[in-house]
Amino acid sequence: MRQEAQQETLQREGQPPLTPQASRLTNLFGLDREQLRERFAEMGEKPYRADQVMQWIYRRTRNSFDEMSNISKDLRTRMAQHFEIRTPELVTEQVSQDGTRKWVLRLDGGNAIETVYIPEEGRATLCISSQVGCAMDCAFCSTAQQGLNRNMTTAEIIAQVWFAARTLGGDFQNERVISNIVFMGMGEPLANYNAVLPAIRILLDDFGFGLSKRRVTVSTSGLVPFMDRLREDVDTALAVSLHAPNDALRNELVPINRKYPLAELMAACRRYTVEKDRKAHIVYEYVMLDGINDQPEHARELVKLLGGLPAKVNLIPFNPFPQTQYRRSKPEAIAAFAKILRDRKIIATTRKTRGDDIDAACGQLVGKVQSRQKNRLRGIAIVGD
Ligand SMILES: C[S@@+](CC[C@H](N)C(=O)[O-])C[C@H]1O[C@@H](n2cnc3c(N)ncnc32)[C@H](O)[C@@H]1O
Numbered sequence: 001m002r003q004e005a006q007q008e009t010l011q012r013e014g015q016p017p018l019t020p021q022a023s024r025l026t027n028l029f030g031l032d033r034e035q036l037r038e039r040f041a042e043m044g045e046k047p048y049r050a051d052q053v054m055q056w057i058y059r060r061t062r063n064s065f066d067e068m069s070n071i072s073k074d075l076r077t078r079m080a081q082h083f084e085i086r087t088p089e090l091v092t093e094q095v096s097q098d099g100t101r102k103w104v105l106r107l108d109g110g111n112a113i114e115t116v117y118i119p120e121e122g123r124a125t126l127c128i129s130s131q132v133g134c135a136m137d138c139a140f141c142s143t144a145q146q147g148l149n150r151n152m153t154t155a156e157i158i159a160q161v162w163f164a165a166r167t168l169g170g171d172f173q174n175e176r177v178i179s180n181i182v183f184m185g186m187g188e189p190l191a192n193y194n195a196v197l198p199a200i201r202i203l204l205d206d207f208g209f210g211l212s213k214r215r216v217t218v219s220t221s222g223l224v225p226f227m228d229r230l231r232e233d234v235d236t237a238l239a240v241s242l243h244a245p246n247d248a249l250r251n252e253l254v255p256i257n258r259k260y261p262l263a264e265l266m267a268a269c270r271r272y273t274v275e276k277d278r279k280a281h282i283v284y285e286y287v288m289l290d291g292i293n294d295q296p297e298h299a300r301e302l303v304k305l306l307g308g309l310p311a312k313v314n315l316i317p318f319n320p321f322p323q324t325q326y327r328r329s330k331p332e333a334i335a336a337f338a339k340i341l342r343d344r345k346i347i348a349t350t351r352k353t354r355g356d357d358i359d360a361a362c363g364q365l366v367g368k369v370q371s372r373q374k375n376r377l378r379g380i381a382i383v384g385d
């Protein structure tokens with residue numbers, strides 16, 4: 001029997017749908033507190049009910065209405081008529097020798113994305129995806145190779161965090177298994193601002209995951225207008241993928257630079273840090289590419305570019321992937337580069353590559369597009385204007 005016919009039969013018989021995408025219920029992972037309160041008000045319920053439900057889902061990592069013991073049976077039944085808590089389907093899990101875990105999760109429609117868990121001394125970071133693929137076309141990034149397939153929804157973004165906590169056997173109340181979230185997986189988070197903003201609100205909400213805004217980092221290739229909006233709306237920690245100290249080189253490596261060149265980007269960074277009198281520095285990410293951007297003159301140019309801004313530079317050894325023309329810089333070149341920055345009082349760290357053996361390192365995530373065709377949507381595709 002064809003799938004649509006099966007679907008119709010199930011519907012006639014009052015059975016649950018065959019595939020999640022056939023569902024007309026709202027996935028609660030997609031609603032921030034304000035939105036959930038509105039939905040409860042429409043059902044004639046008090047706002048605090050929304051807070052209770054969020055606590056069950058996020059603080060206690062539950063996904064069954066039946067377990068919500070402080071909610072009446074009647075309300076639980078009515079909730080089930082409007083809502084669902086739909087968790088992602090695990091395609092594969094890989095565990096690295098260093099403890100890093102990579103999960104490939106299937107989304108509605110068949111696309112798959114990747115989420116990476118990185119445990120370290122005193123902290124555990126979850127690296128989450130925000131788009132299936134990416135349109136920004138950075139020259140050294142494997143996600144860029146597939147172009148943009150589609151934006152992820154708020155529910156899909158949040159489901160990654162819930163799934164990780166649940167899989168790791170912890171929650172966000174007693175046993176916090178995740179201390180930090182970074183939007184450094186697949187995609188450009190600020191190009192999907194309308195979905196990413198409610199997701200951040202859920203991450204920060206006391207009735208949601210309850211993370212402090214210093215522990216949520218949005219990483220961007222430099223979408224200037226959305227950096228300003230992020231500062232106004234939620235003011236999380238920010239990482240800027242710089243990778244080059246001048247426009248000529250950055251135009252080549254990070255093509256969005258042609259739309260928002262360095263002068264505009266650095267002005268936005270100044271607004272993000274200085275005007276709000278914040279103590280936290282922006283982290284500038286700089287992937288070290290052998291013979292391309294790793295010479296002493298590049299380091300000196302970078303010092304000038306940062307021109308007294310409170311800055312921390314994170315030097316990322318390039319993570320190779322098939323079909324790339326780039327090579328990782330030599331350790332001596334990275335050390336010499338870092339020294340030039342440190343001599344000028346700029347904090348410079350070198351990122352330890354994690355999850356290398358399972359292709360879980362920065363810039364190596366590829367997910368899987370349903371068609372297996374490379375999607376050629378490139379250039380600027382931004383939601384939230
Ligand atoms: C994959 S991106 C996702 C977030 C956002 N799109 C951005 O570019 O900041 C996260 C970080 O990985 C870096 N990256 C991409 N490809 C890389 C590679 N092959 N090796 C090392 N880092 C890479 C990016 O430059 C960025 O700093």
Ligand code: SF4
Pocket residue numbers: 134135136137138141142143144185186187188221241
């Ligand atoms: S580095 Fe970031 S912005 Fe650039 S293509 Fe990769 S995911 Fe997109």
